[in-house]
Every structure is written in C-alpha cells, then in structure tokens.
Amino acid sequence: MAPSIFGQAFHTAAPWNLAVLLDMKVKELATAAGVNPDTVRFYTREGLLKPTRNPDNNYQHYDTEDLRRLRFARKARQLGFSLPEVRQILDQADDHHSPCPMVRDVFQQRLADVEREIDELQQLRKRMKTALAAWQDMPDGTPDGHTICRLIEHWDDKAPAKQVEE
Amino acid sequence: MAPSIFGQAFHTAAPWNLAVLLDMKVKELATAAGVNPDTVRFYTREGLLKPTRNPDNNYQHYDTEDLRRLRFARKARQLGFSLPEVRQILDQADDHHSPCPMVRDVFQQRLADVEREIDELQQLRKRMKTALAAWQDMPDGTPDGHTICRLIEHWDDKAPAKQVEE
DNA sequence: CTAAAACCTATGACCTACTCACAGGTCAAA
C-alpha cells in the first residue's frame, strides 16, 4: 500500500524491458535472469545479492544492480568460477577495486584445467574404444568365483589420477 | 584369542603378497586396494562388500573375494559407473548371472557421455581462448556502477546446456 | 603387567551448488 520507496516499475510490463528502473521481487528477478527463484534466494543467503527488505511485509526487493550481479554470477559460474570466487569478485567490485586482474588469473587457471580435463577424457575415450573392440572377441561367460566380469577386470588400469589437486 | 575361523594369514607379511588366503581387517583391505579405510566402510554399508563379523569383538573380516570386489568396484567407478550400477553388477554376479551384457550396454552409454563431454569442453575451450585474445585489448578499469568486470560481462553467452538429461 | 598407541565400531556432519518440500504469512484479482 505505502508507495514509499517500493513503487513498482513494471509488474505488468514485459520483464525483458530492462531500460526502466526496476524494483523486483524474487520471482521477477529470477525470470529476468532466467534462473530458478530458489537460486535467487540461495545467492541472497550466500551474500552475492544484496536486496533491500520491505519492513511492512518482510519481502526482499531487488534492483537493476542485483540483476547485473546475478547475470554476472551466472556467466562466471558457466566459466567454471566457484561461488566463493564469484563472491570475491563481486566484493572487490563493491570496494571499487577492479576485479579484472584477479579474473584474468583465475581464468587462465581455469583454461588450463579445461585443457587438462579434455586430455584426460580423450585418453579415457581412446581406452574405452580399444576395450570395446577387444571385447568383441570375448565371450560373456558366467561368474565362476574368480572373475566377476572379465570385461571390466581385464580393463587396463592406467586412469588419470583426478583427485590430486596439489 | 579364539583361533576359530579368524586366524590371521599375513598380518606381518607384506600386504602385496596376495597369493595366500587372506583374512583382512578394514585397514588391511584398504591398504591392499589402495583406498581410504572409510571407503571400505562406506562400500560395506552400501552392500558392495560382504565381510563376516567376528562376534567376539564385532570386527569385520574381509577375504580375497572382497578384495576382488573392491578392486572391481574401483575400476568400474573410474570407468564412470555409478555406485548403484556397480552394486547391480556385483549382485548379478552373486546370482551366477553374467553381468557382462549389462556392462556392455552401460559402457556404450558411458562412451557416448564421454564423447559429449569432450565436445562441450572443446567448445568451452575455444570460447575461452577467443575471450582471452579479445581481452588483450581491453583495459581493466574500475567498477563504475554499470560494469563489474567487463572481461566476464562481455563474455558471449552461448554455453552448452549441460543440465538437460533428456 | 600395564599403559599408550593403533586399531576397530557406529553415527553424523561436511563438501558443491543448487533444488525441492513444507508450514505459515501476504497480496492481487474475481
């Protein structure tokens, strides 16, 4: 009821009209960014979004800045940044420091990780195809107390040691 | 004290001497297979391993069969089989059915997954390298209320939709 | 022979990054 600071800007307008100044509730922000409303609540709890709260009804209110932060967070997640990293970047931006040098570093690191992942998967793929070919000639057989499934037991064991994170 | 069925076979012998009939406690089995003792306990709770229990002290006792199952489980996990799948394979083997046909199916499926993963990662890698090249020319700048980090905000958004599982 | 070290047990919490379910409060349209 109280107009106060919580006037609505588009409630009935199309959510993709982002030129106006927005005052969004959870679902509106979520829709605008294309995410689950629970993700908005989760990010808010985690401190990535900083909505204001309407004391009348205890609702959260998000603005264009939150939308920018949310879209940024989703892009960064797609690039492989962890939530703590995203929060760190956003906090740096809040303090008027440029987060970009850090982003470059983490990004380089992430690129290296991606390339290592690709290598490992390609090796795995190669070994799988080799094994599949070899299995063409092997009978299925019945478990005999010594062998559970020769397909897997005869698998060559040189797998990438994925768990070491130095 | 009671020698009973729980005589020890190697306790002092080298754990890699697997030709003898083994009677192992948790840590011995874990060491023999190169896994964490908690993983042995976890797999036991999950029904992948079926040790006998010494009623005197309530300890679990594992034999060569368990070692084989554990090693099999680890290999299957490396190949991308889930724990329920591994358990299913082991149970089939227990019932004297050959699990191999099922293994072949799941394996084919898994190979397709791996190839899809590789494709996605290669696309990601390509976009990352493109972005890195483009960023060479971009200044870092300081957050100005409109931009958090142009490196990420200017990222092109066409990411693989990984969450869809058909 | 005894005390400490090293092992065993079961249970529950923790990890990631959300997603879903629930109970109860608020609000807009019909």
Place this chain on the structure above:
DNA sequence: TTTGACCTGTGAGTAGGTCATAGGTTTTAG
C-alpha cells in the same frame, strides 16, 4: 471474500565419499 499465486525461513536431498567424535579392543613397548 475467497482463491490462487506469491512471499518467508528452515530443513532435507542430491553423489561419493571424507572426516570427526566417542567409546571399545588389541597390540606393542617399557
């Protein structure tokens, strides 16, 4: 005014383990 759509916070669930805790047992050193 009722109904349905939204909001709130909390807690549980996902996969595959890993770690912590408290308390019991066994082995080893002195």
